[in-house]
Amino acid sequence: MLIVAERINASRKPIRAALEKLDAAAIQADARAQAAAGAHYIDVNGGTFPGREPELLCWLVETVQAVADLPLCIDSPDPAALAAALPKVKGGRPMINSISLEGERFERVLPLALQYRARLIALCQGETVPASTAEQKLDLATQLVERLTRAGLPIDDIYVDPLVFPLATESGSANATLDAIGEIMRRFPGVHTICGLTNVSHGLPVRKLINRTFLVGAIARGMDAAIIDPTDMQLMQALLAAEAVYGRDDYCMNYIGAYQDGKLA
Amino acid sequence: MLIVAERINASRKPIRAALEKLDAAAIQADARAQAAAGAHYIDVNGGTFPGREPELLCWLVETVQAVADLPLCIDSPDPAALAAALPKVKGGRPMINSISLEGERFERVLPLALQYRARLIALCQGETVPASTAEQKLDLATQLVERLTRAGLPIDDIYVDPLVFPLATESGSANATLDAIGEIMRRFPGVHTICGLTNVSHGLPVRKLINRTFLVGAIARGMDAAIIDPTDMQLMQALLAAEAVYGRDDYCMNYIGAYQDGKLA
Numbered sequence: 001m002l003i004v005a006e007r008i009n010a011s012r013k014p015i016r017a018a019l020e021k022l023d024a025a026a027i028q029a030d031a032r033a034q035a036a037a038g039a040h041y042i043d044v045n046g047g048t049f050p051g052r053e054p055e056l057l058c059w060l061v062e063t064v065q066a067v068a069d070l071p072l073c074i075d076s077p078d079p080a081a082l083a084a085a086l087p088k089v090k091g092g093r094p095m096i097n098s099i100s101l102e103g104e105r106f107e108r109v110l111p112l113a114l115q116y117r118a119r120l121i122a123l124c125q126g127e128t129v130p131a132s133t134a135e136q137k138l139d140l141a142t143q144l145v146e147r148l149t150r151a152g153l154p155i156d157d158i159y160v161d162p163l164v165f166p167l168a169t170e171s172g173s174a175n176a177t178l179d180a181i182g183e184i185m186r187r188f189p190g191v192h193t194i195c196g197l198t199n200v201s202h203g204l205p206v207r208k209l210i211n212r213t214f215l216v217g218a219i220a221r222g223m224d225a226a227i228i229d230p231t232d233m234q235l236m237q238a239l240l241a242a243e244a245v246y247g248r249d250d251y252c253m254n255y256i257g258a259y260q261d262g263k264l265a
Numbered sequence: 266m267l268i269v270a271e272r273i274n275a276s277r278k279p280i281r282a283a284l285e286k287l288d289a290a291a292i293q294a295d296a297r298a299q300a301a302a303g304a305h306y307i308d309v310n311g312g313t314f315p316g317r318e319p320e321l322l323c324w325l326v327e328t329v330q331a332v333a334d335l336p337l338c339i340d341s342p343d344p345a346a347l348a349a350a351l352p353k354v355k356g357g358r359p360m361i362n363s364i365s366l367e368g369e370r371f372e373r374v375l376p377l378a379l380q381y382r383a384r385l386i387a388l389c390q391g392e393t394v395p396a397s398t399a400e401q402k403l404d405l406a407t408q409l410v411e412r413l414t415r416a417g418l419p420i421d422d423i424y425v426d427p428l429v430f431p432l433a434t435e436s437g438s439a440n441a442t443l444d445a446i447g448e449i450m451r452r453f454p455g456v457h458t459i460c461g462l463t464n465v466s467h468g469l470p471v472r473k474l475i476n477r478t479f480l481v482g483a484i485a486r487g488m489d490a491a492i493i494d495p496t497d498m499q500l501m502q503a504l505l506a507a508e509a510v511y512g513r514d515d516y517c518m519n520y521i522g523a524y525q526d527g528k529l530a
Contacts, residue, residue, distance in 0.1 A: 167509055167510065167517055168516065168517055169516075171512045171514070171515055171516060171517070172512045174510045174511065174512065175511060175512045178485070200510070204509070204517055204520065204521070205520075205521065205524040205529065206502075206506075206524060206529045209502055209503075209506045209529065210506050210509060210510060210520075213481055213503065213506035213507050213509075213510045214510050216478055216481045216482065217481065217482070217485045217507075217510060217511065220443070220482045220485060237471075237474055238474075238478065241471075241474045241475050241478035242478050242482075244432055244469070244475060244478075245432065245439045245465070245475060245478045245479050245482060246439065246440060246482065247436045247437045247439070247440045249436070250436055251433065251434075251436060252432055252433055252436070252469055255469065255470075255475075256469070256470065259470040259471060264470065264471045264474065
């Protein structure tokens with residue numbers, strides 16, 4: 001299970017505040033905590049401060065790299081911000097979050113992924129309306145995988161994110177995403193699937209309970225990467241248990257090791 | 266989700282001790298707690314005290330009925346014990362736990378189910394070896410459903426239990442059970458599936474975490490009944506969240522109601 005650590009994102013108030021003050025210590029504390037908690041990639045998102053995103057994203061890359069020896073996931077919808085930040089990435093192949101078929105985004109992000117040999121998160125985002133059904137998500141996934149591999153991106157570097165929408169307004173949204181995950185993994189051997197969790201619980205109480213229940217279901221359907229907060233102990237426990245239950249942890253050795261390390265307490 | 270409450274079972278030490286002393290208060294405390302926690306059926310299992318099972322099972326039925334206004338699930342592998350206890354059941358249709366294709370059990374339990382109009386748990390237990398694979402479980406489920414419905418039992422009264430074996434020795438055991446659940450629900454519209462959870466975590470640490478992770482996956486595959494301890498708050502929270510996530514709780518109204526009742530705290 002590839003863990004992309006999500007905490008350094010300008011949509012979170014403490015990160016937005018740290019960006020406004022260029023408070024490196026606050027960012028680095030989050031980077032260290034996520035690395036210690038088992039992250040494989042640290043996502044950095046500089047938000048949408050008007051005109052300043054490229055500069056802030058570069059600052060985040062350098063700030064995080066100063067303390068964490070992990071590859072980074074460069075997170076922006078803006079190809080210009082990605083193009084500014086990617087040359088700053090040292091050591092380890094970067095991940096790009098994300099490409100989609102919207103507007104010029106595909107044509108502008110693809111060359112960056114190829115140039116920097118980046119792993120690439122590919123969003124099943126429709127051009128006009130959200131892709132709500134499993135069929136719509138699968139149709140977009142198919143276009144993305146076919147166009148990316150035809151352009152020379154190895155399928156092993158593609159992480160399809162089928163997106164999930166709030167259950168509170170659409171009871172079938174998690175099922176649609178889970179069905180899409182299962183079918184994408186079946187149809188494209190070698191590809192990866194990934195998802196952020198937080199959207200699913202928008203508007204509901206005790207959101208973390210819903211988020212980890214959704215994660216368990218996604219692991220059951222074959223999802224092999226996730227954009228999560230690895231410092232959330234209960235979430236990580238659910239992840240470890242799900243890998244054991246769904247046959248992705250031979251003889252439950254990881255699970256037992258986590259117990260011995262005190263991580264299930 | 267039909268909840269069969271499992272605590273009054275002689276395999277648990279406090280219940281065994283209560284049976285030895287005919288300590289009605291201890292049994293009744295468990296019955297009341299389970300009823301208050303949301304049980305739909307209370308399972309009663311009198312264990313295998315040599316020669317005394319029919320007598321003890323009758324005592325359990327009367328002891329529980331004195332305090333709990335819920336139907337009972339009469340739990341014994343011995344048709345003679347079932348035959349003794351079933352006439353004692355007052356109000357509400359009983360459930361029988363269980364029938365299987367082993368030896369004479371099928372021919373002896375079936376008439377009891379028909380006579381008492383009981384709901385019936387049907388175990389996918391092989392005649393000689395455990396049914397480990399999804400195919401073996403499905404084959405046994407098919408035989409059970411076909412023979413029971415042919416004998417006149419309504420399909421809506423059949424609760425197929427595909428059984429689950431410990432992950433610690435068989436990493437694929439939960440997946441086999443979940444695949445069987447999905448296929449049984451697809452193949453036999455109207456039938457129910459049910460499972461006990463505790464076997465899956467045998468030999469592993471933090472068993473309740475594994476148990477509830479398995480329950481989440483089973484709900485995702487369509488299981489609509491479970492033999493569980495409803496006084497386990499975290500398990501019940503996982504159940505409520507799973508019903509919300511997997512589209513079995515319109516607009517998450519049950520989940521939100523449980524939150525408002527303080528059950529998700």
